Amino acid sequence: MAEEYATVNGNRIVSGSITLPYYGIGAVDAVMAGDDEVSDPCVVTVGNLVWTGSIFRSHAFAGSRSLRMVGGGGGWRKLVDSQAYSNPAGVRLSTVMNDVSSAVGEEVNLADDMTIGTFFVRENAQAQRVLRQLAGDIWWMDLEGVTQVGPRSGSTVSSDFLIQSFNPSTGKFVISTEDLASWTPGNTFSNELVKDVQTISSVRHVVSEDGKSRVEVMVTP
């Protein structure tokens, strides 16, 4: 049996999209071929792109199942208890981050650890609020579902691609490529049509019912 192009835990996706922002958490919307339940963790495969997440919403309708999935364990929306940290030698960022992430079932990786002060008073709130307080906007979730605290880095897309369209007003490209995995925020691309190097701000990988896929790329600025 031929391997399916787009799947969730091996089950065929009829149509859907993977949205990857520059900072924050990506999300997947998918309509499945059948209405079988899908359980966490969700491994979404589209071509050579593999993305790991968890179910945010799932509904069966008319013989198929629609899913909305978010990256990682979906834990950053969960509430954490208030907790006080105190250390005259300094409270480490890693201490607070590891506590809050493990409390909600997420994994975090810090680009730089540091002392944040001699206190940290964590409020009873959604874990994402604590993440925002400590990391600001500068965090993102990778394709494996690990929250990376720090700026994104990028590499140059070296594989072949075709530019289907470009809207200069919105800075939006529609790309055809076999190498979906290279099209992630932070990476750069150019070719004979686009001589200026473009940096990917956000990406939306779309699989349509007719079996075609496209990559919608928004570039910076």
Next chain:
Amino acid sequence: MIVNATPTFMDRILAAIREIIRGELPQLTYSGIWEYQITDSYDSSDSNGNSARLYDGTPTSDIPLPDIVGIALRPGIPGMIIEPAAGSTMLVGFINSDPTRPYVIAWDGATPDNVKVDVSSNIELGGSGATYVALAQLVFIQLNSILATLTPMVTAFNSAMSGQPVISGGSGSVPVYSPLPVAASKVKAS
């Protein structure tokens, strides 16, 4: 009491809008002032290594913050150190809305056990023309020194006058008054 405006997820659109707004205000909780019951206070050092009185506390009501340990006072009068009465409450704030910088900023009206004010130059009370106060213990020492100096003289005088006619209205000897302590019962200075 005001009911906190927390989003209800029964109204998804409203909840989503509120989450977006709250997301733009991550420091909101730390912009508030929160009431804590003091559970302990003790002498230690603050985050800069200076001697300080530190305070532990527990919230007096259901607030989104935890018990707090070892925070210092930002007194209205610099140099002031307060030993609160048992059962006092304190108000806790966060400098620059920073969750790493909690401080005690105010108290309830309960009479504290002790209040100290330390300065490097002067404490002046009463406006212009203020002069240095006399310290009761030093005054007492000086008075006792005077007493010690005069007592032999008075004793000798009284001995010399013994047996002499008593002047009308006199007692026949010069009394010696021992100074009594004059220190205030609650105010100290150095």
